[in-house]
Amino acid sequence: MSSPFHDLYDRQMRLPGHGEVGQQRLRDAKVLLVGVGGLGSPAALYLAAAGVGTLGIADPDTVELSNLHRQILHSTDTLGAPKTVSAAETLSTLNPALHITLHPEGIQADNALELIKRYDVVVDGADNFATRFLVADACGLAGKPLVHxxxxxxxxxxxxxxxxxxxxxxxxxxxxxxATVPTCGEAGVLGATCGVIGSWMAAETVAILLKQRTASKLLLIDVAxxxxxxxxxxxxxxxPLCGSAPTIVSINPNRYTFACSSKIMSEAPLEISVEDARRLLSQNNPPILVDVREADELAICQIAGAQHIPLSEIPERWSGLSAHASVLVICHHGGRSMRATQFLRSKGLSGVTNIKGGIDAWALKIDPKLARY
Ligand SMILES: [Zn+2]
Known part of the structure; x- marks a missing residue:
């Protein structure tokens, strides 16, 4: 017996591993879309058309003319309207059975975890790093699959x-x-390229809901x-999020820089050369230098004035460093100091920089009198 429900989804239910059971899984599913722009638009359209039961839409922006070449959920009719409202209008026409929940405040540090816990899968098409990292951290903490x-x-x-x-x-x-990564606004993007990526996100989301995915992966797609x-x-x-000793165990708003670009621009580089480090250390108001090697290594060689905190003690002693606007971290070859740098940055210390090559590079290029080991 054919039913409207059956007719609507017949062509996809024929697929191996889909069928009535798969269609019911989609109908029972709740998917959160973070952003309904260039990627979220095609993703949302295909998820709605596929019969996903509930779509949450989180987006704080309004529809602008420059969006329309790629953000195909919206049209000239909804210029100036909140994207959540514009998206809901289009999606409910496509599939009236769809249940839509609007989150016009968007994803913020204070609502991310609570919001994401309500959904089965999160589809992130955000256009900025702060939101991407916030969503990724919240998904990790909530144990939810993420399609980015x-x-x-x-x-x-x-x-x-x-x-x-x-x-x-x-x-x-x-x-x-x-500040080091150009945005689409600066670099340009073709609408159809967003269509390919957003559609691929929808396909992966459906595959997750149908229990056809068992491992994480990254797809690199050169559309051009x-x-x-x-x-x-x-x-x-x-x-730092899912490892054996995670440093990200809650959503700390300081970790995600939503502020204006001038604040972002002022963030210290992640890593610098020993030559640049020496220049900084010899200026009038030098950064503090932290050596994260072990005591027996310091006995062999060290840079005068460095504060010693072994890597293993950083998690207990890091807070003393937060008073310093600028911190350089050094170890033997640059590996341990990079881990310390990443840990300190995860605590919101944006002025922490790793010294590339460690004290061995310092001995080779800056101070040949230092013993090497
Ligand atoms: Zn991880």
Whole structure:
């Protein structure tokens, strides 16, 4: 017996692993869309059309003319309207059975965790790093699958992050300086490129809901060049979010810089050369230098004036460093000091910088009298 429900979804229910059971899974599912712009638009349209039962829409923006070449949920009829409202109008016409929940305040540090806990899968098409990292952290803490997408010029990526299988922070432990990364507004993007990435995000979301995904992965898609590749991910034991000794155990608003770009621009570089470090240390108001090696290593060689905090003691003693606007971290070759730098930055200390190559590079390039080991 054919029913309107059956007719509507017949072509996808024929697919292997879908059927009536799969369709019911989609109908029972709740998916949160973070952003209904260039990526969220096609993702939302395909999820609504596929029969996902509930879509949450979090987006604080309004529809602008410059959005319309890629944000195909919206139209000239809804210029100036909140994107949540504009999106809901389009989606409910496409699928009147869809249940839509609007979150016009968008994802913020104070609502992210509570919001994400209400959904089964989160689809992140946000256009800024602060929101991406906030959403990734909240998904990790709440144990929710995350489908992430981003696009720049003719290329994009889709990340599928399943609980305990490798998270966004395994891939990107520290939020990059947004000032170093061009946005679509600056670099330009073709609408159809967003369509490819957003549609791929919808396909991965449906696959997760149908229990067809068991591992995290990253898809790199060169739309302009006509190629794509899939990289398998695995959980990193040192990950600040999902590792064995996580440093991100709650949503700390200070960790996500939503402030104006001038504040972002002032963030110190993540890593500098020994030459740049020496220049900074010899200026009038020098940064504090922290050596995170062990005591027996310091006995071999050290830089005068450095404060000694072994890496293992950083988690207990880091708060004393928060009084300093600028901190340089050094170790033997730069590995341990980078871990310390990432830890300190995860605590909101944005003025912490790693010294590349460690004290060994210092001995080679700055002070040949230092003993090497
Ligand atoms: Zn992780």
């Amino acid at each position: 997408g981003s696009v720049l010029k003719g290329e994009g990526q889709v990340g599928v992050f399943l609980p305990k299988s490798g998270c966004y922070r395994c891939l990107y432990p520290v939020m990059p300086d947004p 060049g006509g190629s794509s590749k899939s990289l398998g991910l695995s959980a990193d034991a040192h990950c």
